[in-house]
Amino acid sequence: MKLVFLGTGSGAPSIKRNVSSVALIFSDESKVWLWDCGEATQHQILRTSIKMSKIEKIFVSHLHGDHLFGLPGLLASRGLACGKNQRNIQIFGPEGLDSYLKDTLDISNTYIPYEIKITVIPTNTKSGVIYEDEECKVNYCEIIHSIKTYAFSLEEKKKEKHFLIEKAREYRIQPGPIYKSLKEGGTIQLPDGRVLHGKNFVINSQKRKKIIFGSDTTFSKNLVNFARDADLLIHESTFSIKEKENALCNFHSTAGMAAETAKNAKVKQLILTHISSRYNLKNKNNRVSEKDLLTEAREIFPDTLLAEDFMIYHI
């Protein structure tokens, strides 16, 4: 799988960062899922190799405009681009999303030549499963923002081949051509004449990749538990530690808060996103830059990256 960061700014778009959206492209590139859909997400997609027709599911974390206002236009353009013979689409999000979409598409008389199925998260639940199929499961968990907001986790169920390193060591096979051949299922002969079959060194294991799409939140213990042992946590980092008060007042996070969540949850990788345009280096009044956000986070959690628009992350 790979992720394409389509919008990594907060609140309003800037030249450098659009408002929120991330695309998840599955390994065989047969389908794309979107996580949030700020205004001009469809414009960002035009600048990638993503095909609109392959977008199958859209998860909306909350109904603030910078995560939502691109949705009606994207759905309309998907219809215009692909005509009648395209896949239906499923959209998931907070209560109110259904009426927003219905009202907006109705008043604009937008013709959608495919079916849209909307699933809303019941307001009286804090967490649960919102989607599951043979390949993966998506859970939601309420986080702490000024309106009802959810983080989502995607847990993969894909079977992966697992090479038995310890067994290879018993035969004193070190990483190299023989090791590689065995790993790929080949048959090799050792210098002492013994023949080894790769199939005896490989087992099919359940390897569940787990990705957390964190959305807008201040530090949330719920999110720490939800993100436990994830392979990747995408977490907002609207502010630097120097504006911690601002972060708390507005239910957002500092880079340090994001890193604390990653550290406590013991995730493998943290990616900071939802970066305020005030940290853009072109603004000469800045005392803090985007790089400082990254430094702030890495002091707490070293395995941190700073997202930028069109960044691709393989997982």
Added chain:
Amino acid sequence: MKLVFLGTGSGAPSIKRNVSSVALIFSDESKVWLWDCGEATQHQILRTSIKMSKIEKIFVSHLHGDHLFGLPGLLASRGLACGKNQRNIQIFGPEGLDSYLKDTLDISNTYIPYEIKITVIPTNTKSGVIYEDEECKVNYCEIIHSIKTYAFSLEEKKKEKHFLIEKAREYRIQPGPIYKSLKEGGTIQLPDGRVLHGKNFVINSQKRKKIIFGSDTTFSKNLVNFARDADLLIHESTFSIKEKENALCNFHSTAGMAAETAKNAKVKQLILTHISSRYNLKNKNNRVSEKDLLTEAREIFPDTLLAEDFMIYHI
């Protein structure tokens, strides 16, 4: 005054052309009015010298998404960019615009730190004045599209100095330095000794520039009358003559229809906009290019230009 074309494509955005919007910047650059506001109009504005705080009025021709979906995000970002001390905004458009905006801003919990006054055009009227002040007047006129759609005219009332050429001729003054000096209000002495004062050769006259913002329509006699003698007609040209049936079925215009309107209305200048992405030369299946649209129109009405995103037109 000058116009900045922010979006000149039809239906869905392309890399080359965004969906519809035109900005009108008044001569002293103190204020900006927008005509339609398709998705990512605010993103286009970021790429110009236009200040969000100077946008005072927005005219919406109809409620199709490619003319409308940028409005909530633009209003929200204008609030974030400029804080509390900014001007109020007036928005004009068809019935339904008020509930669309109210519902969208409510459900997204968007805080707008300035007043928005919405004026809707009564559905039972076909034409009328929608705004007037000391400087200019804006009329609307219903045109022919798949939903209720209006063209707008802006008529300027600016006072301009007018030189009395006939009176100068009585004194046998030919164009040249003396003529120029009089025109600028100076005092001159003729070879025969007579003294002439420029102020007696200049009168203040009402010169009304008239601009027509045409929007989506098929050929409309109403629009011909409405655009009569305008200095500029901005008219859609979604299709070429080769797709006239398509134009008629979808209540759009060919380049030729736009030119017929310009010719019959005796306007001074026609600008074609709302160009379908099918005519983008990068699409190798094209038999017709954007240039062909321009040629088609110019055969009927020579004073035609083809708009492109970020084109500036002085008037």
